[in-house]
Amino acid sequence: MSTLSPGLRPTEPRPGTTSASRPGRLGPVTRGPEATRPGRVAAWLTPADRKVLWLYLLTRISLWITAHGARWLFPRGSDVREAAPLLAPFQQWDANHYLHIARDGYFPADTGPWTSGWDNREAFFPGFPLLLRAVHVIVPDWTAAGLLISLVAGAVAVLALSRTARSYVPEDADGHRTVLFFLLSPCAVFLAVGYTEALFLAFALPAWLAAQRHHWAWACTLTALATTVRVSGLFLAAAIAVLFVLTALSARPGKGWRGVAWLALPALPPAAYSWYLHAQTGDWMAWKHAQERGWYREFHAPWEAWTNTWDAAFGGVHATGYAVMFQAELAAMLLGLALTALLLRNRRWPEAAYVALSLWALGTSYWYTSVPRATLLWWPLWTALAALSLRRPWFRTAYLCVAVPVSALVALAFLTGRWAG
Structure with missing residues (x-):
């Protein structure tokens, strides 16, 4: 194995191991007496899981402070x-869009893109607003309902990430290091507010774990749920399709292509949403056109997008608060390109496809928007950083010294109503 591969290449099970003892499996890795002791957390949570959840709880407390x-x-x-x-600090920016959709629907009182001052809310996929409306039945406060969704979804996501890390980084046996890097990343605040990142990952990471075990029905079903939340679910579907093809090609003739029909399932929710928007607006691509109107996401060549973002970051045409965020967009794009190159070098074709498609979507607008936030969705990044810190112990300290203050600044910017990506 290449010295660059830890964190990027999932480990193979050792001879004699069973599915119950393989790292990265969907279920618990071990079931010791401590995990099943009465009066403790659910029996299926391992000590490693509880350690990850404790870290998750502590970082939630720090964000509340x-x-x-x-x-x-x-x-x-x-x-x-x-x-x-x-x-009030949590109800900012896109959280207001999700609240308005959940409370009033996409086109209240016959308003829409034809209305002056329209907020382009159809740019947002319906998964999160639908769940928000359902939770609101139990939790009367809209903001609290959104926070509850992200709290629970985030817990699911970090558990799935820790189990993913166990297969990619054997030295990170409990996944704690990977999760630490993830939860203290610069844009971690968006996992704790009424945004879609936590909910998307709660579907996407278990879907990837299922795909790694060749449980295609589960993988595609969970990916379909992810596509109700974000268009990024289609990028995940592409990665799973690549993994399926690679698996089929290496299987015995006639055996590997079973389950191929499941690969079409993730496309159904976006198709249904496009059909709904067409029925309301006469436009099959209404969600994309709303993004173009509201967020300058019309197509531009990648070099034009880079130039426009660079001018916004360093040209003195924007206030400093916006300029520094455009600088972060540039840094995140470079990080994504480096990650894609590393994945390709290590022949991690499915993960490379996932990250590359995300970069293409974000890097071909008028300028970059929300690329730093998208890094939260790149699970190969967090396993790779954990692997690097195990090979270079100084990196963990360096990462925390940089990421923690940046994370605090981004959180403070968002919580005070400033633009934070």
């Missing part, structure tokens, strides 16, 4: 005598 400080220390106005409501 940051939010509390933000509403007292950085109020809107120079002479404010009363802090903002408790949950």
Whole structure:
């Protein structure tokens, strides 16, 4: 195995191991007495799982502390005598779009793209708003309902990420290091607010684990759920399709192509959403055109997008708060390109396809938007960084010294209503 492969190449099971002891499996890796002791957490949670969930809980507490400080220390106005409501810091930017869709629908009172001042809400896929509306039946406060969705989905996501890490980075036996890098990453705040990242990963990472075990029905079903949340689900579907083809080619003749029909399932939710939008607007690509109107996502050559983003970052045409975020967009794009190159070098074709398609979608707009946030969805990045830190112990300290303050600044920017990607 190449010295660059830890964190990028899943390990093969050792001879004599069973599916219950393989790293990276869907179920628990071990079941010791401590995992089944009455009065503790659910029996299927291993000690490694509980360690990851404890880290997850601590980082949620730290974000709540940051939010509390933000509403007292950085109020809107120079002479404010009363802090903002408790949950106000979390209800910013796209969270308002999801709230409006869940509460009022996509086209309330016959409004739509033909209406002056339209908010282009059809750009957002329906998975999160539908779930938000359902949870709101139990949790009356819209913001609290969105936070609850992200809290639960984030817990599922970190458990799935830790189990993914066990197959890619055997030295990270409990996945704790990978999850640490993930939860302290610069855009980690978006996992804790009413955004789609946590919910998407709660579907996407278990889907990838199922695909690695060649459980194509489960993998494609979970991917279909992911495509209700974000268009990125189609990139995941492409990665699973590549993995399926590679698996089929290496299988015995006539055996490997069973289950190929499942690969079409993830395309159904986007198709159904396009049909709904066409029925309302007469436009099959209404969601894409809404992105173009609201977020400058019309197609541009990659070099044009880079130039426009560079000018926005360093040309002095935007306020410093926006300029520094465009600088982050450039840095995230470079990171994504480096990750794709590393995946290709190590012949990780499915993961390379997933990241490359994401970069193509984000890198062919007028300028880059939300590339740093997209890094949260690149699970090969977090396993690769964990593997690097195990080979180069100094890297863990260097990463934390850089990522933690950047993460705090991005969180503070978002929680105070400033643009944070």
